[in-house]
Amino acid sequence: MEQAFIFGTAAFGNNFTNRDEECKRLEGNFKNGINSIIVSPRRWGKTSLVKKVAKQVNNSGQQIKVVTMDAFMCRTEVDFYRLFTTEIIKQTSNKWEEWMENAKNFLSRVSPKFSMGSDPLNDFSISFDVLNDIQTEQDILDLPQKIAVSKNIRLVVCIDEFQQIAEYTNAINFQKKMRSIWQLQTNVTYCLYGSKMHVLTNLFSKQSSPFYKFGDLIYLQKIDATRWTSYICARFTATGKSISEDLAAKVSSMVDYHSSYVQHLAWLVWVKTTTEATQAQLDEALEDLLNQNKILYYNQTENLTGYQINFLKALVNGVQSEFTRADIIKLYNLGSSANVSRLKKALEQKELIDISGKNVTLLDPLFGYWLKSEF
Template sequence: MIISPFAYGNTVSSTAFTNRENEVKRLKDNLLNGINTTIISPRRWGKSSLVEKVVSEISKEYPKEYKTVVIDLFTLGSQEEFLETYAREVIKASSGKWQEWIGYGKELFKKLIPRINLGLDPENDFSLSFDWKDLRKHSEEILNLPETIGQKKGIKWIICLDEFQNISGYNDYENFEKKLRAVWQRQKNVAYCLFGSKRHMMADIFNNPSKPFYRFGDIMLLPKIEENRWVDFITSKFAETNKIISKEDARLIAVLMKNHSWYVQQLAHYTWNSALPLATRVNIENALLELIQANTPFYQKEVESVSVTQLNLLKAIVKGETQLTSAQVMNIYQLGTPRNVSKNKVILLNADIVHEINNTYEFLDPAFELWFRKQYFNQPYFKKTESVE
């Protein structure tokens, strides 16, 4: 059985990773040189895969000099959960021996008393907890843990925190944010990579002069992968698995999905899966239908979550209207007042349903846009005569 060379849904493997040479080099250079880095882009554009690739390369090339930690904050709903997870992952990464983990637990904390539990498989069943009242009072001990270990062992740390904007939902968030910045900015042996998919929240955290993390480090705005890169990637992956797709059809896949990493990989996978061994336009058309059908429940939920005037605003955007507050456009699409339009634009932007490009708005999700056009304007998913030259 030949495994598909295209990946989506999780961070992609090294074989499915494409392009990003410039971004890989920049992030890797930053982290190796102790430069804190923030990565901002919409969902599913490849942030996590980029970070995973860079961290993997650093771990392989400098196993003794650097220790790396990657934590996803998506499920961590409080300061206390964040701090316990942070401490556990740092201690686990500090050594490959669980005996040392226990020793660190006793040696490194002066004001906190850690509770350490080991299961039958210590490497995968290692838990660390604290009294939460003490944890809130002495959180600096946790936040300084990699710096303390770094000084003790003569190593550097790279700490990567995914969905970093989620800390804004913690109780007493503003003071916690100030504490994070105050502690982290003094560290000499730790570089932080902070990234998240809520672009407007991330931009507010790192670009707002009134916020603690303003100018915390280098900010990378992750672009889409270029169309020609996708063409080369798709055709080569087909060839490597003894299947064939023309450059024109590979380009069509990228064009249909507007170079969106997740969806290009997904549409390429469905097309590859049905190619016998030559991929045709019919394969692509059927693959696109399969992709949209697979995601339809999410799109239905999306439109159910917006108000009538927000839905009407999406209709105006998908029809290419640019003067959204003109009397004519507001009347045709029943958008309400200019104030309603402005408010709804902000809501749709913050929800990452649309984004602004060159003073115009477009859907962030290209497959959702195709579904939306079909649903509300009966436009076909696939134009058989469409040229991609």
């Protein structure tokens, strides 16, 4: 049977909704050689979006290939080089003879070693010794261009969780190396995306950063209310159950239209429903979802200072921008206006809040419910 809702992995097929504008924009960038940068808080839909567009472009029968990789596990520059090399080589051909050939031709200095399991196409890895010369690093960073030229195609290289590279030793130096090589590549386009908003914003919007103005910067927004409502109703119908539009609208508004939570909450309601979903089932489902996250929230608040908790209290009680007003500072015991800006910064770095312009929002809407009930 068709899956009603999806969460925990990228959304695809009938479980992917909306994003028409973003898909068009990204596809246009991919096809026209424009670098893209996508930024949003976690679990709003970046990975799902890029995967969808990558698949579309790869199936479009043009001389263009989209390669995707995830830098989340890359803790050092060398880890990154390994991932980059392996994924570029693997995803640009489905013949392992060609993999060896490419590695030999374009990476002669690293003398790569190959290991293959029983299924060479899926069970394949490349290893090479830790590098320490600049020429080798340049060879690796230029690998996509060399392969693209040799195959007479264009490549789009998508790197997920790109904020990791900001944490390497000598990060700025590494970024300079990347940018200086990548910007000369005629056949390769990049799509860089990730979740640590403040890190990524610095990386791409600070004038002194090597990646300043590297490409088209997309701040991915939430999927809007009406799209969620029709999506939820359609998924219930497609799986032989039903939910009223009113109730479906509540499902998404209760979790503030946060993509992953909308799908998760809708799933919990769906499981409880036999024929038509009810308000009582939605209430129970929300309770379930909160229970699943309780321990996390408990740990999260344990690591906060009293002032930080006070700030969050103000936020969940509806204060959005006027934290430095004298009566608000007094009511919520926030210290001083200088302290307020420190609190904002600290909570942003902990990825608990999002600051856009003057407005502050809590990134995890369920954490809001929990805070309200506990404090």
